[in-house]
Structure formats: structure tokens, C-alpha cells
Amino acid sequence: METLKEQKKETKSPTTIRMSGAEAIIHCLLAEGVDLLYGYPGGAIMPVYDELYKFQDKLTHVLTRHEQGATHAAQGYARVTGKVGVAMATSGPGATNLVTGLADAQIDSTPMVCITGQVPRHLLGSDAFQETDIIGISTPVTKWNHQVTNVEEIPEVMAKAFYIARSGRPGPVLVDITKNAQFDELDFSYEHCTGVRSYKPVPKPSMEAIKAAAELINNAKKPFIVFGQGVIIGEAEEELKALVEKAGIPAAWTVLGLSAMDTDHPLNVGMVGMHGNYGPNILTNECDLLIAIGMRFDDRVTGSLDTYAKQAKVIHFEIDPAEVNKNVPADVAVLGNSKETLSLLLPKINENSHEEWHNQFKEKYKIEYDAVIKEELHPTKNGLTMAEVIKEINIATGHKAVIVSDVGQHQMIACRYAKFKQSKSNITSGGLGTMGFALPAAIGAKMGAMDREVVAIIGDGGYQMTIQELGTIFQNKTPVKIVVLNNGHLGMVRQWQELFFESRYASTVMSNPNFVKIAEGYDITAKKVTERKDLKATVEEMIASKDAYFLEVAVEKEDNVFPMIPSGASVSDIRLK
Amino acid sequence: MEKQWFTISVYSENNVGLLNRISGIFLKRHINIESLNVSKSEIENVSKFTIVVNTNEDWTKNIVRQIEKQIEVIKAFYHNDDDIIYQESALFKIASHLLFDERQIQNIIKESNSQIVTVSRDFFVLAKTGRRHEIDEMHDELEPFGIMQFVRSGRLAVTKAKMPITTILNDFYQDK
Numbered sequence: 001m002e003t004l005k006e007q008k009k010e011t012k013s014p015t016t017i018r019m020s021g022a023e024a025i026i027h028c029l030l031a032e033g034v035d036l037l038y039g040y041p042g043g044a045i046m047p048v049y050d051e052l053y054k055f056q057d058k059l060t061h062v063l064t065r066h067e068q069g070a071t072h073a074a075q076g077y078a079r080v081t082g083k084v085g086v087a088m089a090t091s092g093p094g095a096t097n098l099v100t101g102l103a104d105a106q107i108d109s110t111p112m113v114c115i116t117g118q119v120p121r122h123l124l125g126s127d128a129f130q131e132t133d134i135i136g137i138s139t140p141v142t143k144w145n146h147q148v149t150n151v152e153e154i155p156e157v158m159a160k161a162f163y164i165a166r167s168g169r170p171g172p173v174l175v176d177i178t179k180n181a182q183f184d185e186l187d188f189s190y191e192h193c194t195g196v197r198s199y200k201p202v203p204k205p206s207m208e209a210i211k212a213a214a215e216l217i218n219n220a221k222k223p224f225i226v227f228g229q230g231v232i233i234g235e236a237e238e239e240l241k242a243l244v245e246k247a248g249i250p251a252a253w254t255v256l257g258l259s260a261m262d263t264d265h266p267l268n269v270g271m272v273g274m275h276g277n278y279g280p281n282i283l284t285n286e287c288d289l290l291i292a293i294g295m296r297f298d299d300r301v302t303g304s305l306d307t308y309a310k311q312a313k314v315i316h317f318e319i320d321p322a323e324v325n326k327n328v329p330a331d332v333a334v335l336g337n338s339k340e341t342l343s344l345l346l347p348k349i350n351e352n353s354h355e356e357w358h359n360q361f362k363e364k365y366k367i368e369y370d371a372v373i374k375e376e377l378h379p380t381k382n383g384l385t386m387a388e389v390i391k392e393i394n395i396a397t398g399h400k401a402v403i404v405s406d407v408g409q410h411q412m413i414a415c416r417y418a419k420f421k422q423s424k425s426n427i428t429s430g431g432l433g434t435m436g437f438a439l440p441a442a443i444g445a446k447m448g449a450m451d452r453e454v455v456a457i458i459g460d461g462g463y464q465m466t467i468q469e470l471g472t473i474f475q476n477k478t479p480v481k482i483v484v485l486n487n488g489h490l491g492m493v494r495q496w497q498e499l500f501f502e503s504r505y506a507s508t509v510m511s512n513p514n515f516v517k518i519a520e521g522y523d524i525t526a527k528k529v530t531e532r533k534d535l536k537a538t539v540e541e542m543i544a545s546k547d548a549y550f551l552e553v554a555v556e557k558e559d560n561v562f563p564m565i566p567s568g569a570s571v572s573d574i575r576l577k
Numbered sequence: 578m579e580k581q582w583f584t585i586s587v588y589s590e591n592n593v594g595l596l597n598r599i600s601g602i603f604l605k606r607h608i609n610i611e612s613l614n615v616s617k618s619e620i621e622n623v624s625k626f627t628i629v630v631n632t633n634e635d636w637t638k639n640i641v642r643q644i645e646k647q648i649e650v651i652k653a654f655y656h657n658d659d660d661i662i663y664q665e666s667a668l669f670k671i672a673s674h675l676l677f678d679e680r681q682i683q684n685i686i687k688e689s690n691s692q693i694v695t696v697s698r699d700f701f702v703l704a705k706t707g708r709r710h711e712i713d714e715m716h717d718e719l720e721p722f723g724i725m726q727f728v729r730s731g732r733l734a735v736t737k738a739k740m741p742i743t744t745i746l747n748d749f750y751q752d753k
Contacts, residue, residue, distance in 0.1 A: 140605070197749045271667060322646045
């Protein structure tokens with residue numbers, strides 16, 4: 001593959017230093033601005049760890065308790081900072097343990113570089129100890145991957161890895177480096193990669209498409225914006241807000257788009273999708289123009305495609321041409337980076353307000369408030385609800401916290417009720433739905449934003465999938481706040497069993513250990529709340545704490561998340577109960 | 578949507594692992610690759626994949642975009658049979674004595690426009706280039722006499738329209 005760097009090589013010869021491949025890897029990381037990485041050592045990556053030891057004043061390596069934890073921590077770091085997260089592992093099981101994190105980063109467009117050690121070149125293909133074909137295994141879950149068997153390749157491949165991970169639609173890249181290439185020496189020099197000839201990260205926006213989009217927007221009577229993570233990755237938050245305000249268009253978020261716009265903005269009308277808000281879902285099928293910005297029409301957003309927004313014209317702002325017309329046909333596709341395309345669009349947009357249309361969202365919200373939200377936030381029953389816990393966290397943090405949620409009922413409740421003022425603040429496993437994501441991701445998020453409050457919201461099921469990362473918090477004294485909403489069930493699956501499998505609770509009842517004692521074993525201050533009267537004060541105490549804090553809240557065992565669009569149903573068929 | 582035959586051409590860098598990455602896109606959608614050919618192309622250091630699938634046009638469009646999205650793919654296209662000139666090649670290994678014992682075989686060789694590639698004491702080899710159905714017909718005609726070995730290549734295709742690969746590559750260098 002030809003890169004631009006190769007071209008330059010012919011014209012200038014930079015100064016070189018003789019060093020080992022392992023040391024070269026460290027210099028590559030430093031050159032890419034990496035100062036923090038997550039990982040776990042082992043045989044085939046030991047030469048690199050030896051160099052990490054020597055460079056510990058410049059590069060902090062955080063030892064997680066499992067390689068999966070390293071990937072999710074790197075993801076949390078990447079999502080909160082917008083920078084590339086880095087994870088490292090050895091060959092064989094070390095490498096295969098990265099796969100879930102890679103798949104998660106791939107589907108949620110998270111920039112991450114994973115470096116794995118590999119058996120020496122002469123042993124490749126021989127079923128050597130801890131040999132696994134991680135290139136073959138990781139191919140479907142990486143944006144790019146490459147095996148380095150020759151030390152000379154290291155600088156170029158590392159430069160390319162970072163360039164590919166962060167450019168265009170970001171994603172995970174895996175570089176597998178054989179042990180001989182780590183030991184061998186090269187004359188090291190480093191040049192950043194600025195282009196790969198077969199790869200076009202950002203399509204050039206077409207002015208015709210922009211004009212066509214503007215015309216549709218200016219003529220629409222009932223326009224509706226759905227914004228996704230493309231706004232956050234493209235850092236187009238201001239442009240989105242300007243568009244929404246200038247044209248007076250109600251806007252709703254996807255799970256990953258959440259926090260791109262102040263949740264209290266009057267035109268921010270809530271969440272779309274399976275457990276989204278009533279108005280945005282129902283009115284998707286009543287708008288005359290659907291403006292999708294940086295989102296990919298996931299099935300959890302659209303429900304049945306046969307009945308999704310058929311009445312509306314569709315404008316799709318998207319950086320990845322493979323997403324256009326994949327699920328929902330676009331009348332106008334505006335390709336490009338969202339910041340650039342929205343900036344080009346804005347001057348062509350007429351000032352407008354769609355008060356009557358906006359009122360329909362307010363009316364629908366009132367229906368949802370009376371049927372669902374009121375009881376969730378201000379329960380009249382004895383048992384605690386997940387939503388009231390989120391509400392207390394909102395109040396205690398002043399809407400300024402980074403909320404890292406796991407997967408399941410608590411995740412949907414967090415996405416529905418958490419309040420955000422700042423972008424890059426909602427970190428969750430959206431596309432892959434990886435239980436166990438939140439605890440390690442919160443560690444990475446905190447390390448990426450030490451000045452911010454980071455609160456992990458986790459269910460009792462997901463918590464136990466990566467609970468070993470309490471060890472990472474203990475060792476690094478990472479001041480994350482951990483909230484386990486314990487309903488003694490795998491709640492979301494139990495909800496489906498109740499609704500669609502006649503309440504046959506197959507393997508969804510959890511017998512849980514004493515979580516407080518476990519946290520205390522790691523020297524983390526821990527409390528359990530079982531009654532409403534203690535909730536507010538304990539949440540306040542947790543947020544006020546300068547150190548890590550564990551809070552378990554015993555919530556109602558069999559609460560369901562509503563509204564809900566049953567799997568495969570139309571957005572119009574959203575159920576309030 | 579109706580299933581049809583589509584030929585997909587992929588221009589790419591010549592890299593280890595890319596075939597795996599491309600075939601994975603078909604695997605994900607449970608689509609069988611009916612034929613596959615990889616070779617060098619008209620441009621130096623650029624490889625060309627020619628892939629034949631039987632599926633609907635919407636899926637083909639999506640697949641082509643997902644192939645093109647791969648870092649090492651320069652450009653991917655899909656074509657109907659009308660858009661391309663295409664051929665396949667086949668080799669037939671047949672026992673030599675049949676050439677003399679079965680007069681019909683000589684007629685088949687003549688009528689099918691195939692060539693005798695080699696003749697030895699025990700066997701001879703016929704090469705046939707043509708459309709799939711022509712090769713199938715020849716196979717059916719020879720089968721009753723006994724075919725020792727048979728192999729057919731993937732589809733080879735060139736498009737009637739121009740392929741702007743060189744322009745794409747030149748644009749890349751100019752943009753930078």
C-alpha cells in the first residue's frame with residue numbers, strides 16, 4: 001500500500017538512530033502524542049514492556065486486570081478526549097481477549113490502536129505456544145490491521161495505524177508485531193502519515209447536495225432532526241445548535257448522539273429508538289422532512305424499516321458513503337465531515353420557527369410524562385426506581401458529569417434521564433451492547449478527563465463481567481464513582497421474557513454477593529442504599545468524595561423500561577406500558 | 578427484490594489479508610461467492626478482483642460500498658452482464674485412447690473451438706475459453722466418454738465503459 005510518507009522518503013532523508021524494534025514502538029507512540037496506554041504483559045510482548053519500564057517518565061502504562069478491560073479503558077479514554085486510545089497485549093489469549101473491545105470500537109466508531117505481540121516469524125503457522133492468528137480473527141472487527149514481521153516496517157506501520165484509526169470515520173486498528181521484529185534493530189526515523197492512496201477518509205461535500213438539502217429544509221413544514229455520534233466525532237455541536245435554532249427544528253438524539261446538544265435546550269426533544277421518547281418516535285412517522293446528521297439508522301433506532309418515515313423526505317448527512325442508502329434511502333445525501341457540511345449549509349438556511357409542529361412534541365411529552373416519566377422520577381411506590389437515582393446524580397453534579405453506562409435497563413434509563421451540558425459526556429456501548437463495558441471504560445474516561453466527575457452506572461449483571469477492574473482502580477487510585485443499580489436480575493432480558501416469553505425467567509435471576517464488601521476489599525469507600533430517604537444524601541456524599549466511591553442502590557426487582565418499541569415493530573407502535 | 582447475476586470488480590493494493598477482508602463482507606451477509614479471480618490489473622502494483630454473485634441489486638450496492646470502504650481498496654464497481662465482456666476458461670483431461678476410439682470426440686473438439694494443449698501416451702488436455710454455458714455444454718458432451726479431470730476458472734471480465742482508476746490515483750497525489 002502506497003502512502004504519502006513513502007513519496008517523501010525519496011526527497012529527504014531524516015536523521016536516524018539505531019535502536020531495537022521494541023524501543024522504536026515506544027518512540028512511535030510518543031511521536032503520536034500518546035502519554036497513556038492500557039495493557040497486560042506476556043511472553044511475546046515482553047521486549048516492549050521492557051522498554052515501557054525504561055520510558056515510564058514519559059509514557060504511563062496502566063495495568064488492567066484483563067485485556068478486555070484494557071480495550072474498554074482505551075475506548076473510554078478515546079470517547080471522552082477524542083484522541084486515539086491505545087491498548088497492548090501479548091499473543092494468543094492476550095490477543096483474543098481484545099476482540100470484544102475491537103468489535104465494540106468498530107461498531108461505535110471509536111479511534112483505538114491495539115498492539116499485540118506475536119510469536120517469532122520463524123514459528124508463524126506452526127501452532128507455537130500462545131500463537132493465534134489474530135490478524136485473521138480481528139479482520140472483521142477492525143478498520144485496518146497489519147502484521148509486522150520485519151523490524152524495518154515498524155515506523156511506517158505505526159504511523160499508518162494512528163492515521164487510519166483517527167481519520168474520517170474513526171475505528172480500531174490492530175498491529176501485530178512478531179517477537180523477532182521487537183528484538184531486531186533498525187535505523188529509526190519517524191514521519192507522520194498524511195495519506196494512504198487507496199483510502200479517502202472524508203468525502204468532499206457537494207455544493208449541489210448542500211443546496212438541495214437547504215431547499216428541502218427551507219420548504220419543510222414539519223422538519224425533524226435526528227443527530228448521532230457523527231456530530232460529536234466531527235465536533236459539529238455548535239453548527240448543529242445553530243441549525244436547530246436558526247431553522248427552528250425540533251431535534252432528537254440517538255443513544256450515541258446524546259450530549260452533542262444540551263439536554264435542556266428547548267428544541268432538544270428527546271431520544272429516538274426502542275426506549276426513546278414517545279414524541280420523537282411517533283412523530284418520525286409524521287414529519288415531512290427527516291434530517292439525519294451523523295447517524296446510521298440502526299435497527300434499534302428505526303424499528304421496522306417498512307414503516308419508517310415513509311411519508312418524509314430524507315436528508316442524510318454522513319461521512320461514510322457505505323452508510324448512505326444502507327437502511328433508509330436518502331432523497332439527498334450530503335457526504336462529508338459534519339462540521340464542514342453543516343457550516344456550508346447554514347448560510348443557505350432561512351430563519352424559521354415551527355411552533356405548531358414543535359408543540360406536537362410538547363403534547364406527546366405530556367402524554368409520556370403522565371404515563372411514564374412522572375412515576376419514574378417521583379415514585380409513589382416504596383421501591384426505588386433507576387430513574388430517581390439518575391435524577392439525584394443530575395442534581396448533585398449539575399449536569400456536568402461524564403456518565404458511563406453499561407448495557408441493559410439501567411443504560412436505557414441513564415440515556416433517557418441523564419442531563420448533559422457538555423459534549424463527549426455520554427459514554428456507553430451503543431452498537432455492540434457489550435455488558436462489562438462501563439467499569440473499565442469509566443477508568444479510561446476518568447484518566448482522560450481528570451478535572452471532570454466520572455460516574456459509572458452499571459447493572460448487577462454487567463458489573464460482574466469486568467468486576468476485576470476494581471483492582472485497576474485500587475492500584476491507580478482512580479477516583480471514579482461507581483453506581484450499581486441492583487435489581488437482582490438481568491433486567492432487560494427479564495423484561496423481554498415478561499413481555500414476550502410469558503414470564504419464563506430463564507437464567508435471568510441473579511444471586512448476588514455482598515458488593516459493598518467486595519469494594520471494601522479494594523479499599524474503596526462503599527455504601528448500599530435500600531431506602532429512598534437515604535438516596536439523596538448518599539449520592540451527594542459520593543459526588544463530594546475526592547476518591548473512588550462505590551454506591552449500590554437496591555432498585556425495584558421487576559421494573560420495566562418504557563416506552564418501548566417491540567423488536568421489529570414500527571416506531572408508531574411504541575408502547576407506553 | 579429479484580436475484581440477478583452481478584460481476585463485482587475491485588481495484589486494490591496488493592496486500593496480504595485483503596482477500597480475507599473482502600470475502601468476510603460476503604460471509605457477513607451469507608452470500609455465496611460464485612466465482613472469484615484475482616490478478617494484476619492494467620495499472621502497475623494494482624490488483625484486480627473479479628467476483629461473481631447471485632443476489633439482489635440493493636445488497637450488491639451495499640456490498641460494493643462496504644468493499645470500497647476497506648482501506649486498501651482503491652475502487653469497487655458492480656456490473657450487469659450487459660456492461661461487460663466476460664469469459665471463463667476450462668481444462669479437460671481425457672484418456673488418449675478415446676481420441677482414436679471415439680470419433681465423436683474429434684467433432685466435439687472442432688465444434689467447441691477448443692484447443693489441445695498437450696497429448697501424451699495416457700491422456701490429452703483440452704482448453705476451452707468461453708461463456709459458462711458453452712463450457713457446460715462441452716462438459717456435458719464429453720462426460721459420457723469419461724473425463725479424468727475437469728477444472729474451470731473464475732469469470733474474467735473487462736468493462737465496456739472506461740475504468741477511471743488512474744484518474745483516482747492521480748487525484749490523490751494532486752490533492753496532497
